[in-house]
Amino acid sequence: MTIYLPTYFISTVYFITLYPEFSSLLTCNLRKNFTLNEIHKPGDVVLGGLFEVHYTSVLPERAFTSEPQQPLCKGFDTLGFRHAMTMAFAIDEINKKINLLPNVTLGYRIYDNCGALVVGFSGALSLASGTDEQFKLLENCSGTPPVLGIVGDHYSTFSIAIANVLGLYKMPLVSYFATCSCLSDRQRYPTFFRTIPSDAFQVRAMVKILKHFGWTWVGLLVSDDDYGLHVAQSFQSDLARSGDGCLAYLKVLPWNSDQSELTQIVHLIKASTARVVIVFAHEIHMIQLMEEVVRQNVTGRQWIASETWTTAVVLQVPHLMPYLSGTLGIAIRRGEIPGLRDFLSQIKPVKNSSGNDLVRQFWEHTFKCKFDGAGSVETEKPLCTGMENIDAVQTEFLDLSNLRPEYNVYKAVYSLAYALHDMLKCQSESGPFSCATLSTLEPWQVGYQQIYVSLKQFLLPQLAHYLQKVNFTTPFGDQVSFDKNGDALPIYDVMNWLWLPDGKTKVQNVGEVKSAVINMLWVLQPPQSVCSESCPPGTRVARRKGEPECCFSCVSCSEGKISNTTNSLECITCPEDFWSNSRRDLCVPKKTEFLSYHEPLGICLTTTSLLGTFICTVVLAIFAFHRRSPIVRANNSELSFLLLVALKLCFLCSLLFIGQPRLWTCQLRHAVFGISFVLCISCILVKTMVVLAVFKASEPGGGGNLKWFGPKQQRGTVFSLTCIQAAICAAWLVSSSPAPRKNTQYHNDKIVYECEVGSTIGFAVILGYIGMLAILSFFLAFLARNLPNNFNEAKLITFSMLIFCAVWMAFVPAYINSPGRYADAVEVFAILASSFGLLVPLFGPKCYIILLKPEKNTKKAIMGR
Numbered sequence: 001m002t003i004y005l006p007t008y009f010i011s012t013v014y015f016i017t018l019y020p021e022f023s024s025l026l027t028c029n030l031r032k033n034f035t036l037n038e039i040h041k042p043g044d045v046v047l048g049g050l051f052e053v054h055y056t057s058v059l060p061e062r063a064f065t066s067e068p069q070q071p072l073c074k075g076f077d078t079l080g081f082r083h084a085m086t087m088a089f090a091i092d093e094i095n096k097k098i099n100l101l102p103n104v105t106l107g108y109r110i111y112d113n114c115g116a117l118v119v120g121f122s123g124a125l126s127l128a129s130g131t132d133e134q135f136k137l138l139e140n141c142s143g144t145p146p147v148l149g150i151v152g153d154h155y156s157t158f159s160i161a162i163a164n165v166l167g168l169y170k171m172p173l174v175s176y177f178a179t180c181s182c183l184s185d186r187q188r189y190p191t192f193f194r195t196i197p198s199d200a201f202q203v204r205a206m207v208k209i210l211k212h213f214g215w216t217w218v219g220l221l222v223s224d225d226d227y228g229l230h231v232a233q234s235f236q237s238d239l240a241r242s243g244d245g246c247l248a249y250l251k252v253l254p255w256n257s258d259q260s261e262l263t264q265i266v267h268l269i270k271a272s273t274a275r276v277v278i279v280f281a282h283e284i285h286m287i288q289l290m291e292e293v294v295r296q297n298v299t300g301r302q303w304i305a306s307e308t309w310t311t312a313v314v315l316q317v318p319h320l321m322p323y324l325s326g327t328l329g330i331a332i333r334r335g336e337i338p339g340l341r342d343f344l345s346q347i348k349p350v351k352n353s354s355g356n357d358l359v360r361q362f363w364e365h366t367f368k369c370k371f372d373g374a375g376s377v378e379t380e381k382p383l384c385t386g387m388e389n390i391d392a393v394q395t396e397f398l399d400l401s402n403l404r405p406e407y408n409v410y411k412a413v414y415s416l417a418y419a420l421h422d423m424l425k426c427q428s429e430s431g432p433f434s435c436a437t438l439s440t441l442e443p444w445q446v447g448y449q450q451i452y453v454s455l456k457q458f459l460l461p462q463l464a465h466y467l468q469k470v471n472f473t474t475p476f477g478d479q480v481s482f483d484k485n486g487d488a489l490p491i492y493d494v495m496n497w498l499w500l501p502d503g504k505t506k507v508q509n510v511g512e513v514k515s516a517v518i519n520m521l522w523v524l525q526p527p528q529s530v531c532s533e534s535c536p537p538g539t540r541v542a543r544r545k546g547e548p549e550c551c552f553s554c555v556s557c558s559e560g561k562i563s564n565t566t567n568s569l570e571c572i573t574c575p576e577d578f579w580s581n582s583r584r585d586l587c588v589p590k591k592t593e594f595l596s597y598h599e600p601l602g603i604c605l606t607t608t609s610l611l612g613t614f615i616c617t618v619v620l621a622i623f624a625f626h627r628r629s630p631i632v633r634a635n636n637s638e639l640s641f642l643l644l645v646a647l648k649l650c651f652l653c654s655l656l657f658i659g660q661p662r663l664w665t666c667q668l669r670h671a672v673f674g675i676s677f678v679l680c681i682s683c684i685l686v687k688t689m690v691v692l693a694v695f696k697a698s699e700p701g702g703g704g705n706l707k708w709f710g711p712k713q714q715r716g717t718v719f720s721l722t723c724i725q726a727a728i729c730a731a732w733l734v735s736s737s738p739a740p741r742k743n744t745q746y747h748n749d750k751i752v753y754e755c756e757v758g759s760t761i762g763f764a765v766i767l768g769y770i771g772m773l774a775i776l777s778f779f780l781a782f783l784a785r786n787l788p789n790n791f792n793e794a795k796l797i798t799f800s801m802l803i804f805c806a807v808w809m810a811f812v813p814a815y816i817n818s819p820g821r822y823a824d825a826v827e828v829f830a831i832l833a834s835s836f837g838l839l840v841p842l843f844g845p846k847c848y849i850i851l852l853k854p855e856k857n858t859k860k861a862i863m864g865r
Contacts, residue, residue, distance in 0.1 A: 036111050036123050037073060039084060039356045043107020047091065047416055048127035050113055050120055050152025050162070051084040053077055053358055057114035073114035076365040078397050079405075080154070081358065082344065083176070084110050086406040087151055089343040090413035101421050112358060113153060117161060120153050124162040128169050148463055149174065149416045151409060156180035156227040163192040170460035172467050174415055176408035179307065180230050184485035191464045193486040195411040199227070199280075201490035202307060202330055203234045205513040206278060207242050209304070209328065209494070212518055216245035216550045217531040218304075219274045221265070221289070223281040224252045231280040231306075246550040248274035248531070253285040259292075266292045269301065275529035278304040283312045290320050298323065302527050305329030310495050311402060316505040325499035330492045330513070335407030335476045341400050349386045363388070366395055402507075411480050411488075419467035423459075426466075494520065534566045537585035541569050557584040560748055577742075579749040590744075594753040595658050595821040595828070602658050605828045612651035612835055619843050620644045626850050630859045636690060636714060639683045643842070646679035650835040654828045661740035666755035670738060671729040673831060674766040678725035680838060681773040681804075682718040688780040688797050690714065725769055732762030743820070752820035771808065777801050796841045803837030 037053065055075030091106045109127060113120030127147045149172040153159045159178035166173045167190050174193045175183075181200040183192050210218060220235060222228030232250060239245055249272060251265045266289070269277060279286065286309050303324055309315060310329030349356075349363045349371070360371055369384035390398070400406075471481040481489060494511035511520035535541050535554035540563050542553045557563055561571035562580045574580055574587035581588050596602045623632050623640060632640065653676050656669035736759035743752040757763045778801035784794030811830040818826045849856045 036119065036126070037114070037358050037361070038112070038123075039088065039108070039110045039358050041088070041091070041107045041109075043091075043095075043105040045101075045104060045420060046107040046109055046147045047087075047413065048124075048147035048150040048152075049084060049087045049108060049110035050123055050127075050150060050154070050158075051087075051110060052080045052115055052154040053084060053112035053361075054080070054114045057116045057119060073112065073119075075115075076361060078362070078365070078395065080112075081362050082397055083154075083405055083409050084112075084358065085344055085347065086337070086340065086409045087413055089337070089340050090410050091417075092343065093339065094414070094417045101417060101424070104420075104424070106417065109147060110358075113158060117158050120158045121161055121165075124150065124153070124166065128166055128171055148172075148420065148459065149467075151176065151412045151416070153178065155225075156183065156230075157225050159183060159192070160189075160226055163189040167191050170464060172416065172419075172460070172464050174412040174467075176412050177405055180226050181234055182226065182230050184487055186485055189486075191460075193412075193415065193467060193482055193488075195408040195415065195480065195488045196307075196332055197490040197492065198485075198487050199231050200234055201487075202492065203231060203238050205330055205490075205492050205518070206235065206304065207238050207244065208513060208518045209330075209520075210239075210276070211242065211244045212520055213526040215276045215302075215526075215529040217248055217274045217529050218245060218276040218278055219248050219269060219272055220250045221253055221277065221279045221281060222250070223285050224255050227308075228252065228280050235278075235280075246531075246548040248272050248548075253279075253281050253289060255285075257288045262288060262292045263296075265289070266296050266298060269293070270296055270298045273531060275300065275527050276302045276304060278306075279309070280306040281308065283309050283314055286312065286315055290315065290323065293323055294319065300527075302529065303327040305495075307332050307492070311404060311507060313396070316497065316507070318503055321497075321499040321505055324497055327497040328510075329495045329497070331495045331509075332404035332408060332493070333478065333491050334402060334404050334493055334509070335410070335474065335478065337400070337403055337406065337410050338475060340403075340406070341398060344398060345391055347390070349384070360384075362397075366390065366393055366397065407474075407476070411474060411478075414472065414474070415467060415470050415480060415482075416463075418470050418472050419463055422466040422469070423462050490514065494518075535563075535568065536566060537562075537564050537568070538583045539563060539568070540571050541567055562587055577751065590749055590751045592660075592751050592753060593747070593820050594660050595824040596660075597658055601821075601825055605825065605832065606655065606658055608832050609651050609654045609828070612832060612839065613648055616644050616648040616651060616839065619839070619847060620648070622847055622850060623843075626857075629850065629857050631846050631849055631857045636687065636711065638711065639687050639690075639714060639718070640843075642718065643680060643683040643687075643838075646676055646683060647835055647839050649676040650680060650831060654831045657824045657828045657831075661753050661755045663739060666738040666740050667733055669755065670757070670763060670766060671733065674729055674770065675722060675725050677770050677831075677834075678773060679718070679722050680835075681770060681777055682721040684797055684801065684838070684842075685721070685773055685777040685780070686714045686717050687793065688777055688784065689717075691794055691797075692780060692784050721773065725766065728762070728765055728769060732759055732766070735759060736762060746819040750820075754820065754823070767808075767812075771805075774801055774804050774808070778805060793842070796845065800838050800841040803841070804834045807834045807837060 053076065054073035055077055057074060058072040087110060088108060091108050094100055095105055111120075111123030111127070113123060127150055150162075150166065151174050153162055153175060154177045156178040157180075159173065159175050160180065160183065163173050163183065167188070170191055172191045172193060174195065176195055178194060179196055179199045179202060181198045181203075183189055183194065184198055184200065210216070220232065222232045229252070232252075236247065236250070239247065249268055251268065253265070254261050279289070281289075299322070301323070303326075305327055307330050310331040315324060347359060347362075349360045363384055363386065364370055364381075367384060367388045368381060369388075370381045371384045371386075468482055468484075468486070471479070473479050478491070479489060483489075491514045492512065493509050494513060495507050496510045498506040498508060500506055511518060513519075531548065531551040532553070535552070539554040539556050542555045543549065544551050544553060557571035557580065560580055561573050562584050563571050564585050571584070577590055578587040579590045580586070595605075597606055620641065623637070623644065626632050627637060649672065653669065653672040656665050656672060659665070738755050738758045740753060741756045743754050744750070746752050778798065781794045781797035781801055784797075807830050811826060814826045815823055815830075
């Protein structure tokens, strides 16, 4: 609030701050220039009160003159008067208690601030310094002792100014309505207390409500005073710290009802996408604002009210409720005060005629009459008798269904009473002060100056000390105590405005906020107020450059990353063996890939391998059964049997390439494969060499060739050639053994299980050795292709070796270019194809003769043409 004060008044406050010992003289001068509305009652100990009984005032043009003048207070506030009477009731109730301040009578002195800081400040100084003409003020400003504590003021701005000065007196000031968080500063306001939570907690409660309903995009309107500006700063800080929302706009409502500025603010509300509007302002601001809202017809907004206007009846009128229906508000804790109604209904101006002019003004306002006869003629109002029946008049003064500020006043008075009680019953050895007695406040025993020194140096610091430690429970069941900053235990009611079908308004309690915990009972569907829709799991938030944090785009997580919460700022990379699902909101185990026995390809290859093994077994059985037949005995039957066993091993070794690779299968598969095929090729090579040797021996002078190809030499050659391959395999396994590995290079979402060959050179040597023997066998068989057909296996060997070489020449590029399991499938296919390429040409014709053409299975048929 911007308040323009006379230069003399500002100088007076500044001088008192510097030289508090002269405050009584300055206050005496100030009081001589202002006559204040008041209510008072004498007592052993007096408590002061500052209340807004009038809305506003008009100060005299020359407020600081030698002649006493009274500010023109306008707009009688019935509820403000009820606040003041609640203090009077609480003191009257305390005086009746025997367990609280026994043998001590409390009095009170209550002033009306008339809605003006200069008036309220003048009253506060009068209370602090004890200078009051109504208490038989002497010329030297000495008289009855000053008060020990003050209840008030109503506004934060007023309380800031008053607490600055009262802190110099060490006098406690307990406010029932000042919420500015700045008043929690113990360095600046060491004796300020309050029974209403500070705006810091109210702001946190507002943020909790926004989070509860998911409102992340809101507008904020504040009043142009300490209350509103501190709230704006605190709200922005808490909202940013919580990360639960951001402001679409922040506007300050003018005090001077500037219509152009109000028009701009309401136009902004109408144009904004924010559907929630929070207002920290006073009733007068809301009245001006809502009139403009009605004019521009701004509907569909969820209004959030601060405690200053949550229960304002003046706004709950038919022409405003279409726009304010559904309003949520933070309200001061409601309480019940037994006996208050009886006390209020017994107030009579006759009984309170001496100096209690506020009661007379209340009576005139309520019954529309005047106690002054002359005034009655001018205003055409009847004379007040003072005996009118207040119960017969419909007035909100006796409507105690919603006691909120009054409940805080009640708690403030009791806090001072309990503090005074603890101070008077103290034991000197148990505390930091020596114990106080009421004799120090008796003016007939000590002078006024000594009372002032005693108050400042002794009594008031004690009272503030004990007030800090107050802890009691009200009849309504609420605990009252103060934290280290003088703030009350934070608790608010959450109110909801309902516009009923009959046109009436119902303000109902739908929850409470206590110690930053919110309990809501509101079951209506809340409106949505977001700048951007929430990013679902599987996406992340992408900030828009130059826009608030609540305005963003949603970007899907890339492959291998997920987000499993709403509005994730970044996507999380899945662990090594996991991958994102299709929705990108969960890491699932990666699919595994290897040549399995359960898939069609694996089944076909396994079946083919077993078929080849079975055929080898059948051929071996046929040859064993007909082992003495000429066709079996021809060309060394022993090598034929050994070749069948080797082919059987070739077919079986292909099974090592099927199934999930293990360490032992990786080590055995290529070793068994290499040795088995070398054994096969060695037998074929020796058989080819034997064919050549036999025909060379049949030529003149070639008989000596056979001595080098006897059975022992044949077995030795096969064994030697096989041992070389076994040695190569052993060296390979020892130096760089093959091992299983998880390959993710082919597919990011799959794990390809494969055998890493270890040493590529070792693997190449094994294949190269097999290829060398195969080429050599092919070359020798090719040379023997034109020998007599009946004896000659060379053509069959040539054909089989041609198939073998063709298969393995095609294998190399196919193997290199086949990823994952297909590389194993290519190798198994090559093994099976080459094995069948050896088995069928070499043993098919012989089985045909043995089984189907037995007449050709004779020595004569084999030897003749």
